[in-house]
Amino acid sequence: MTYLTCPVCGKKLTKNERSWRCEKGHSFDEAASGYLHLLPSNKMNSKLPGDNKQMVNARRDFLRKGYYQPVSDKLNEVIGGLLKDKKSPLLLDVGCGEGYYTSRLKEALPKAEICGMDISKLAVNAAAKSCKNVMWAVASSFDLPVADNSCDVLLSMFAPICMEEFSRVLKPGGVLVFAVTSTKHLWELKEAIYDEPYENKKEDHEYEGFVFEAKHKVQDMIHLPCQEDIANLFTMTPYYYKSSVTTSQRVAALQHLDTLIDVDILVYRKI
Numbered sequence: 001m002t003y004l005t006c007p008v009c010g011k012k013l014t015k016n017e018r019s020w021r022c023e024k025g026h027s028f029d030e031a032a033s034g035y036l037h038l039l040p041s042n043k044m045n046s047k048l049p050g051d052n053k054q055m056v057n058a059r060r061d062f063l064r065k066g067y068y069q070p071v072s073d074k075l076n077e078v079i080g081g082l083l084k085d086k087k088s089p090l091l092l093d094v095g096c097g098e099g100y101y102t103s104r105l106k107e108a109l110p111k112a113e114i115c116g117m118d119i120s121k122l123a124v125n126a127a128a129k130s131c132k133n134v135m136w137a138v139a140s141s142f143d144l145p146v147a148d149n150s151c152d153v154l155l156s157m158f159a160p161i162c163m164e165e166f167s168r169v170l171k172p173g174g175v176l177v178f179a180v181t182s183t184k185h186l187w188e189l190k191e192a193i194y195d196e197p198y199e200n201k202k203e204d205h206e207y208e209g210f211v212f213e214a215k216h217k218v219q220d221m222i223h224l225p226c227q228e229d230i231a232n233l234f235t236m237t238p239y240y241y242k243s244s245v246t247t248s249q250r251v252a253a254l255q256h257l258d259t260l261i262d263v264d265i266l267v268y269r270k271i
Ligand SMILES: C[S@@+](CC[C@H](N)C(=O)[O-])C[C@H]1O[C@@H](n2cnc3c(N)ncnc32)[C@H](O)[C@@H]1O
Pocket: 049, 050, 051, 059, 094, 095, 096, 097, 098, 099, 100, 101, 117, 118, 119, 120, 123, 139, 140, 141, 142, 156, 157, 158, 159, 160
């Protein structure tokens, strides 16, 4: 594995048992669960950056019930198609959270080298505990500890985007795949909690140095049969941060919900 680089000096990292070291002697030990911490403390903007325990647990508990499996299945199909002629491609999932999509990709594409990175140590620890055949690291999307031109696929599922870094680590001809919520995503949840729900904005962009290749739409009605799952879903959304007392009370009153998943998977190729 030669694609990981030292977050201090940028030289390649090599592995010796559970320790990773660069030629300048900076070394990083794997945590007990198996992940690497590649975010130096002087680059952390808080003690525990990224998603907190409540958000991590809510997303883990919600996703493992399979509500977003149609998104994961479509993603596996799209990436499987893109990599079908590659022998041992490298796929990097940035902002991987607890690794739901990452670990399902590894199951679908066992020959691919897969690495998941997230700035939240709690999320990466949960990912590393649940899946042992993916390389997991705590790192920022804005300063990836990854060699130039090393990745065949760069994946970002509902996570922050840094096009300069994504372009730097992708091979020429490599693909950037990202998922964004589309206009009607969770519409019925919004109708239930807001007096005047609004549709999400369309998120189609052009990126310098990339050509747009495809958009794959995933739409599916999901049935949530209990308050716990509804509360977990709400905690995963951006609405959670800005929720008023009334909104929180309306969420807490919901005992079951049918709502639409409306997600676009976008594919761009690096020129
Ligand atoms: C909406 S969650 C998506 C998680 C996962 N991709 C999924 O769909 O289940 C966004 C993730 O981005 C992470 N994140 C936020 N800022 C980041 C950064 N600068 N670098 C890497 N990850 C970041 C958060 O910790 C969180 O896990």
